[in-house]
Amino acid sequence: MPLKRSLKSGVWRLGPLEVAWFAEETAAVERAVDALTTRLEKLEAK
Structure with missing residues (x-):
């Protein structure tokens, strides 16, 4: 999904779909x- 770039602020803006993704x-x-x-803890317990 392409990120929308705001020219005014120069900050990357995410739309709702990008945020959800x-x-x-x-x-x-x-x-x-x-x-x-969890797997590491089980291995260390052995």
Whole structure:
């Protein structure tokens, strides 16, 4: 999804779809990190 660039402020602006996509991607990364952490803890407990 293309990011919309505001010429006045020069700041990247995200539309609602981009924000929703970014939130979903962030949540997916957090779930992956949690799963890896759990696996590491199980391995260390052995």
